[in-house]
Amino acid sequence: MEQYILKIKRFDPEKDRKPRWEKFRIEMEFTDRVLDGFIKIKDAIDGSLTFRRSCAHGICGSCAVKINGKSGLACQTIIKDVPPGEIVIEPLPAFPVIKDLVVDIEPFFGKNREAMPYLINNEPPPELERLQSPEEQEKILQSITCIMCGCCASSCPSYWADKEYMGPSALLKAYRFIMDSRDRALEERMNSIAKPHGLWRCHSIYNCVEVCPKEIDITSHIAKLKRLAVKKKLSGFFKG
Amino acid sequence: MTHYFDTLIIGSGLAGLRAAGEAVKKGSVAVLTKLYPTRSHSGAAQGGIGAALGNEEPDSPEWHFYDTVKGGDFLGDQDAIEVMCEDAIRTIVELEHLGVPFSRTPEGKIAQRRFGGHTRDFGAAPVRRACYSADRTGHAILYALYEQCGHERVDFFPEFQALDIVMDGNRCLGALAVNIRTGEIHAFNAKATLVASGGYGRVFKTTSNAIASTGDCLGIAFNKGVPLEDMEFFQFHPTGLYGLGILITEGARGEGGMLINGKGERFMERYAPTIKDLAPRDMISRAIMTEIREGRGIGGRDYVHLDITGVDKKILNERLPEISAFCKIYMGIDPSEKPIPVLPTAHYAMGGIPTDIDGRVSRDETGEVVKGLYAAGECACVSAHGANRLGCNSLLDTVVFGRRAGMAMGEFIGSVGKSEIKRDAVDAVKENIEAVINSKGKEKAGEVRAEFQKLMMDKCSVFRNEKDLTTLIQELSSFKERLKDISIKDKGSAFNTELLEVIELGHLIALGEVIAASALQRKESRGAHAREDYPKRDDENWLKHTFAFKTDRGVEFKYKPVVVTRFKPEDRKY
Ligand SMILES: Cc1cc2nc3c(=O)[nH]c(=O)nc-3n(C[C@H](O)[C@H](O)[C@H](O)COP(=O)(O)OP(=O)(O)OC[C@H]3O[C@@H](n4cnc5c(N)ncnc54)[C@H](O)[C@@H]3O)c2cc1C
Ligand code: SF4
Ligand code: SF4
Ligand code: FES
Numbered sequence: 179m180e181q182y183i184l185k186i187k188r189f190d191p192e193k194d195r196k197p198r199w200e201k202f203r204i205e206m207e208f209t210d211r212v213l214d215g216f217i218k219i220k221d222a223i224d225g226s227l228t229f230r231r232s233c234a235h236g237i238c239g240s241c242a243v244k245i246n247g248k249s250g251l252a253c254q255t256i257i258k259d260v261p262p263g264e265i266v267i268e269p270l271p272a273f274p275v276i277k278d279l280v281v282d283i284e285p286f287f288g289k290n291r292e293a294m295p296y297l298i299n300n301e302p303p304p305e306l307e308r309l310q311s312p313e314e315q316e317k318i319l320q321s322i323t324c325i326m327c328g329c330c331a332s333s334c335p336s337y338w339a340d341k342e343y344m345g346p347s348a349l350l351k352a353y354r355f356i357m358d359s360r361d362r363a364l365e366e367r368m369n370s371i372a373k374p375h376g377l378w379r380c381h382s383i384y385n386c387v388e389v390c391p392k393e394i395d396i397t398s399h400i401a402k403l404k405r406l407a408v409k410k411k412l413s414g415f416f417k418g
Numbered sequence: 419m420t421h422y423f424d425t426l427i428i429g430s431g432l433a434g435l436r437a438a439g440e441a442v443k444k445g446s447v448a449v450l451t452k453l454y455p456t457r458s459h460s461g462a463a464q465g466g467i468g469a470a471l472g473n474e475e476p477d478s479p480e481w482h483f484y485d486t487v488k489g490g491d492f493l494g495d496q497d498a499i500e501v502m503c504e505d506a507i508r509t510i511v512e513l514e515h516l517g518v519p520f521s522r523t524p525e526g527k528i529a530q531r532r533f534g535g536h537t538r539d540f541g542a543a544p545v546r547r548a549c550y551s552a553d554r555t556g557h558a559i560l561y562a563l564y565e566q567c568g569h570e571r572v573d574f575f576p577e578f579q580a581l582d583i584v585m586d587g588n589r590c591l592g593a594l595a596v597n598i599r600t601g602e603i604h605a606f607n608a609k610a611t612l613v614a615s616g617g618y619g620r621v622f623k624t625t626s627n628a629i630a631s632t633g634d635c636l637g638i639a640f641n642k643g644v645p646l647e648d649m650e651f652f653q654f655h656p657t658g659l660y661g662l663g664i665l666i667t668e669g670a671r672g673e674g675g676m677l678i679n680g681k682g683e684r685f686m687e688r689y690a691p692t693i694k695d696l697a698p699r700d701m702i703s704r705a706i707m708t709e710i711r712e713g714r715g716i717g718g719r720d721y722v723h724l725d726i727t728g729v730d731k732k733i734l735n736e737r738l739p740e741i742s743a744f745c746k747i748y749m750g751i752d753p754s755e756k757p758i759p760v761l762p763t764a765h766y767a768m769g770g771i772p773t774d775i776d777g778r779v780s781r782d783e784t785g786e787v788v789k790g791l792y793a794a795g796e797c798a799c800v801s802a803h804g805a806n807r808l809g810c811n812s813l814l815d816t817v818v819f820g821r822r823a824g825m826a827m828g829e830f831i832g833s834v835g836k837s838e839i840k841r842d843a844v845d846a847v848k849e850n851i852e853a854v855i856n857s858k859g860k861e862k863a864g865e866v867r868a869e870f871q872k873l874m875m876d877k878c879s880v881f882r883n884e885k886d887l888t889t890l891i892q893e894l895s896s897f898k899e900r901l902k903d904i905s906i907k908d909k910g911s912a913f914n915t916e917l918l919e920v921i922e923l924g925h926l927i928a929l930g931e932v933i934a935a936s937a938l939q940r941k942e943s944r945g946a947h948a949r950e951d952y953p954k955r956d957d958e959n960w961l962k963h964t965f966a967f968k969t970d971r972g973v974e975f976k977y978k979p980v981v982v983t984r985f986k987p988e989d990r991k992y
Contacts, residue, residue, distance in 0.1 A: 192910045211748075220864065220915075221862065221865070222862070222865075225863070225908055231629055232453055233457075235662075235664045235748070237557065238453070238457040238458075238459070239454075239456065239457060240453065256748070276599060276912065277912050278913075283454070287454065295565040296516075296517065296562075296565040296569045297515075297516060306527075307511055307514040307520070307527060308515065309527065310522055312522045312526075314526075315519060315521070319552075322519050322558060322561075325461075326456055358517070
């Protein structure tokens with residue numbers, strides 16, 4: 179057990195006018211997750227500390243926060259991997275804070291819906307599965323692992339600047355269906371993203387890739403969509 | 419706030435979402451869920467979903483049927499099992515058409531792999547039956563169902579936690595839930611209400627289940643007089659990451675991994691000579707605990723190794739990427755080079771709210787129905803898994819029986835009028851909340867919870883006996899007292915998770931008591947329920963389901979015969 183200080187940015191909408199900082203001194207194992215630290219504080223020091231969590235192993239996407247200045251999952255960040263001393267915790271940037279580390283992610287989920295996130299294929303279905311070769315599937319393999327944690331959007335300068343920008347994960351979602359060999363709605367989908375607050379808002383800054391806990395190369399997926407849009411002549415006058 | 423819907427669904431895991439997709443064809447549907455839908459624990463399912471597609475080698479629904487009966491140690495109801503296995507192929511094809519990205523064979527068909535207890539020719543050898551999407555099968559299906567529901571006008575209420583199910587005599591009127599974000603209580607009136615709230619592994623200290631898997635709705639239903647069936651049967655999965663409980667899928671052994679003890683032996687050869695490391699989970703968990711007790715853990719310690727270093731690296735990358743990442747992140751181990759330290763972890767509840775094959779909740783052991791109340795998924799007990807669930811049969815159960823419950827509700831809503839929840843039901847819930855908020859007690863929820871979970875783990879996990887269970891039950895009554903003595907710091911309305919955790923703890927303790935009492939009264943060993951003092955299965959006296967009822971005198975029991983149609987109980991050897 180080692181002593182750690184978690185410096186946490188807190189905000190109680192029923193009490194605070196502005197966010198405030200609070201420091202908690204706790205004992206942690208080297209192998210503990212940052213999330214274990216939150217839980218220790220909540221259980222033993224201050225039950226009012228508020229954060230989201232569920233799976234505790236990087237699957238559900240609930241616990242994204244800013245840890246030492248970088249967006250990440252609290253349950254996937256191990257104490258031994260953070261530099262010794264104070265660990266600074268803030269809510270995910272670019273989302274309105276509800277309470278302490280809990281942010282409003284409703285708009286983030288809403289943007290995903292713009293990407294028409296469901297397979298569209300009106301051809302009569304075969305009796306058994308639609309065939310898809312491993313090579314065809316390979317194209318979408320990375321994109322299906324997204325857990326909607328919001329780390330990417332919270333780190334994207336374009337997302338900060340343009341409230342209506344669909345953002346990296348919604349574009350990734352569009353990619354997931356556009357590149358799925360079973361989908362038949364290419365045109366509609368391309369039109370839904372090749373718009374001013376869509377594809378062309380991404381300036382390939384790669385911030386999103388750096389923070390994605392699933393190590394998805396989001397930017398290169400978006401780049402492929404851009405190339406496709408250019409090929410389909412959906413660029414130019416939409417640029418903005 | 420008051421809402422009116424035809425159908426109300428509590429829970430947005432696979433069971434709830436599949437039911438929603440069906441019920442919405444007949445009327446309005448609300449899905450309330452304490453998490454965002456995509457964060458349900460179904461998303462953590464790794465290994466696969468079972469169906470005798472026969473894509474990789476010959477298979478048949480009949481073999482699947484037999485394996486499930488035998489895997490469940492003959493306690494499963496065979497009418498339900500037959501429905502599940504017969505419907506499996508259609509179910510997988512339907513999921514594929516919805517867009518689920520299943521892994522593929524070179525010809526482009528759905529790929530399949532081996533899983534524990536799934537065999538060909540009635541036990542002759544392991545068979546490839548688990549359809550998978552790498553080791554993210556649950557995630558892939560959860561997203562496909564959620565996205566489809568979003569498209570089909572289902573109304574979602576994310577981060578709404580159900581606090582009560584409202585009954586009027588024998589009719590369910592709907593549920594009360596708190597909007598977590600504001601603290602406001604909402605009344606959801608519904609003609610049909612489905613409980614699809616998932617598992618409750620958080621009863622135990624070490625578990626593969628999510629922090630949200632607290633069994634709230636089972637606790638609520640039990641309070642309302644609904645019995646709970648077969649609660650003594652809780653599955654411990656053999657391979658949880660040591661110290662953490664995070665699951666390493668059986669698929670790892672399906673792809674060729676094996677269990678090794680401190681002497682370097684592949685010890686499952688001794689316990690299940692035919693299918694070895696692919697024996698059912700209850701057997702392997704007992705084998706691991708026996709090895710450890712007899713001093714053959716690694717270095718004499720309390721864990722064994724799961725060795726997948728012999729599995730082709732390409733297969734690890736393609737089919738087991740997620741568990742490889744877990745090992746690296748949480749244990750600092752590259753599983754392609756070093757064996758993984760593992761120990762059984764509380765994983766799956768075979769027991770739950772009793773239902774028929776269309777999700778209708780039974781109010782007693784005769785199968786009398788609670789009008790308007792349905793259950794599906796892990797919180798329910800149909801019983802398709804008997805005394806021990808086979809791997810990849812739970813995802814199948816959620817989708818098959820979720821759909822059937824959805825269809826049954828769709829029919830039912832045509833036969834009844836609107837329901838109207840009364841004010842006093844809402845007031846009662848508010849009073850309960852006030853009581854927690856105003857409590858001046860000395861206990862802290864976190865401490866009570868940790869002690870409770872440890873006690874359950876020590877006295878009621880892989881092995882059980884009368885002495886431990888009796889002590890456990892005595893001690894649990896003191897926990898109920900301590901619960902009332904918990905006070906909280908957060909007195910606010912918005913996102914008061916401290917308050918909600920106390921409410922959840924209440925349900926956990928109530929369920930712990932039912933599990934312990936059910937385990938004490940069943941004087942035999944069957945499936946996941948292993949009594950050291952009654953080591954044999956006893957079909958003469960115990961080929962029956964336990965129904966636990968809440969009474970003024972404590973938990974009491976009645977019994978329901980097992981439905982045996984096709985396969986007579988036989989010795990369970992692998
Ligand atoms: C790590 C892991 C791996 C697994 N792997 C496999 C596998 O490979 N194959 C297989 O067949 N099975 C597997 N299982 C089992 C299977 O995943 C689960 O049994 C199944 O997904 C349960 O689905 P469900 O829909 O019943 O519940 P869940 O997916 O757990 O959903 C429960 C829902 O209820 C909601 N809820 C709970 N309480 C409340 C409340 N009070 N108010 C409002 N909402 C509430 C939650 O928000 C959630 O939406 C695995 C389980 C685990 C834990
Ligand atoms: S690459 Fe595009 S999406 Fe990613 S951070 Fe940069 S602008 Fe945002
Ligand atoms: S793309 Fe990565 S960072 Fe963005 S939501 Fe998905 S998992 Fe999170
Ligand atoms: S708690 Fe699920 S991702 Fe961290």
